[in-house]
Amino acid sequence: MRTEDRSLAALGLDGVPAQEPLLYPGRPITAPSLLTGDELLELDVRPLRLGEWFVEERAQEAAAQRRLDEALVDRGQAVTGRRHPVIAVGSNASPGQVTYKLTRLGIPAQVPMVPVEVRGVAVGCSGHISPAGYVAGTPYVDREATTRLVVTWLDATQLKAVDDTEFPDYRRAILPGDSFEMTMPSGERLGGAYIYFSAHGVLADPLTGRPRPGGGDQAELLAALLKDSPRLSELLGPDAESWVATAGADAAVREHGTRIFGEEGWVLPQTEFLTYLDDAPRPRLYDELPPLGGSLPPQG
Template sequence: MGDDEIARFDPYAAENSPRARPLEYPGARPSMSALITRTAVWQIRARDGDPLGSPSPSGLRLDDCRVALGAAYPGQSDPFPSLASVLEQEQVAGLGARVPVLAIGSNAAPAQLRHKFGSSSTPLVVPSVLAWVRGVRVGFCAFVSALGYVPATVFPQAGAETGTVVQLLDDDQLAEIDETESPAYRRVWLETPILLQTGERLAGAYAYVARGGYLAEETGAWVMGTPGERRPASVDQGRWFADQRSLLARLCLDAAFAEAMGADPDEVVERRAGAGVSERVLRAQGLVHEENALYDLPDRMGRPPVRYGSPAGRG
């Protein structure tokens, strides 16, 4: 794959949006750091234009990163301009004015962002950076959505280090996402170490945490993975789900769930019984951990945000 192809590569094509195909709901994160727009996904690269690999020990700041535009960007003579200059050319907010938000589940997918922004006049230009966050895991909400898939949430787990994505949103983008997540979620500030793929460390980021707890059993919480991702040693095989089909298949093993929601994953998606029904059934199964300390944090929707460029936003 050449540089131009990599620059335009969309790891989640539009037809794989969970809005269209719930059983293809994306996993915890895409495979590269990228600048997402309505029409393209451009790879974010290191200062010299080389692809980002493991986090750099030197801690490359996002301001110094480059974007692999290749020949796909009209009027651009430099195939690897700085991320800051691309944002300026797009006439959108610079990095320092943006807000760091953990993108979990489908929110990490370009197709889902495009769906959520839809016909909105808000420009969709979002730096999306692979990251590792300490002390939390990505799990599953305690309900099946009206579209027939189980959305993601985060919960605390001491010693955990979870691969995820940090998106840098401007104020208008943040307001748009807030609207799509409310009232099922709160947006809370997680003050915890976050390591970006660039090697830069953040002191925290916002995260959307679902009401009503998360899926779990006696041995622990169910954890969202991605196909091919190595399962953490602390997570039992039976609590690790890399895709929606395997998760729904596990839920369908319970007779009460199968009767109320569907006997197999395809029937669950086709029937779409709704969140209220699924909540009652899952609680009756004993598959819901009701308390989530992250949900008890203050809801920051509508309040002045912590920005990437502020001391509180950088580690």
């Protein structure tokens, strides 16, 4: 079994976009994992529910496997069935950012993170400038798209902490699995999951009128926005470094830049997710979101 260093630093996953805006959206996980503090442990996918997958742990340079739910209980954490599946579109797919958001509040960063194929959702750019100075990503509905996105399984305290970092610029919806097919690496189809979408709309490409693709290199995005708008260049230019330094230091500048997005005619309203706004008295848990029929791959 492998016993290599699984620290975020060793894996190159310790970057925090909230502290270094041009890192946004940060490096996402690429394989099913358990984030546990400053380490990222590998999950061995089984044709079963998430809690029955195995996590590879190290003890005195030896590796051993045990079920994910058992590993969470031993750490004093909620099992997967008592957690809330949340689709990460931007930096919440980055272990470094998730760890930063939680641990700065004294909340344990113990989070299962799994890449999931999501049908009907694409990633664009939000129509606002974030408090850190970058232009964040946002999902939008595209019925022809299938996008690989990371789902984080958050307990109630972790979900509240992430909510506080997203509101009021983002709103939370719950996507039903019968309208937005979500397929786990195990073959399980999720019955639903939460997603945050921008309250400021989606930035459009001025040439095509279609949403600008999100999730790419932040410096390239900001350079393109500066090129496309002399007003933004005057306010935030001449380059991406000056943009994040200026915007990150002054809320009035961020608000002005956000207004320019609208005045340039770049902002497409987000209405499709409004149907799915989460108005339940409490969030739904993984064990309350039944998988669809035939959710597990055939075994033989």
